Amino acid sequence: MSEELKPTVNQIKVLSNASRLQVMALLLEKERTISELAKKLDLTPQTIHHHVHKLLDAGLIHISREETHGNLVSRYYAVEEEWLDSYEVWDDLELDEKKNYKLAALGTVKGMVNKGIRYIQRCERIDYEVGWVATETIPFSKEAIDEIREIFKETREKLRKIEKKEEDEELTVLMTTLPG
Numbered sequence: 001m002s003e004e005l006k007p008t009v010n011q012i013k014v015l016s017n018a019s020r021l022q023v024m025a026l027l028l029e030k031e032r033t034i035s036e037l038a039k040k041l042d043l044t045p046q047t048i049h050h051h052v053h054k055l056l057d058a059g060l061i062h063i064s065r066e067e068t069h070g071n072l073v074s075r076y077y078a079v080e081e082e083w084l085d086s087y088e089v090w091d092d093l094e095l096d097e098k099k100n101y102k103l104a105a106l107g108t109v110k111g112m113v114n115k116g117i118r119y120i121q122r123c124e125r126i127d128y129e130v131g132w133v134a135t136e137t138i139p140f141s142k143e144a145i146d147e148i149r150e151i152f153k154e155t156r157e158k159l160r161k162i163e164k165k166e167e168d169e170e171l172t173v174l175m176t177t178l179p180g
Contacts, residue, residue, distance in 0.1 A: 007060070007089060008089060009089050009092050009093060009097070010058060011058045011059065011060055012089060012093060012097065012101050013097060013100075013101075014054050014055065014057075014058040014060065015060070015101060015104065016097065016100035016101045016103075016104045017051070017054075017104050018103075018104045018105075018107030018108045018110075018111060019041065019043065019047070019051050020051045020054060020055055020104070021104050021105060021107070021108040022041055022108050022111055022112075023037055023041070023048065023051050023052060023055060023061075024055065024060065024061070024079060025108065026040055026041070027061055027077055027078055027079045028079050030078075031064045031065070031076040031077060031078035032076065032077060032078075033074050033075060033076055033077070034048045034049055034052055034075070034077075035074075037052070037077075041111075042115075052077055055077075056077075060079065061077050061078065061079050062077070062078060062079075063075050063076065063077060064076045064077065064078035105176075106178070109174065109176055112172055112174055113174075115172075116130075116131060116172065130171065140179070145177070148177055152175050155175060156175075159173055
């Protein structure tokens, strides 16, 4: 398994859509079918099918396996890479392409936050403290971004070590950098 995916300019353009970024985020966790993705993202299978084929055509995901159940074939999609790094092609993007990509990333964050809000609103009880936010404001510089990349990488490695159990519910840990 390679450590990171270094996308092309065309791939960044394909990822300039919040739904496709959400699909990628889910596939970075584990392989999934179109039905599983649709359920997780609360979108129709037809919409997910469209986005999955855009990602397939761009070479960002692949069919990892197929299972046959009677007359039905379930295709599982996966991303082999652990980390999506646009750094190497960033300078080759036009300003509008950069904005679209970043706005799609923020749309993905917004979707995750909205999902968490809906979960909390429908809960009949809350057994654990969830939904808290910690923020730090730091200088905006290349050096700071490089340090943050390392912190994110280390944190992801630590999160992966948390024992995986079959639970009915999941917890999303969101790490992001935002301008401002």
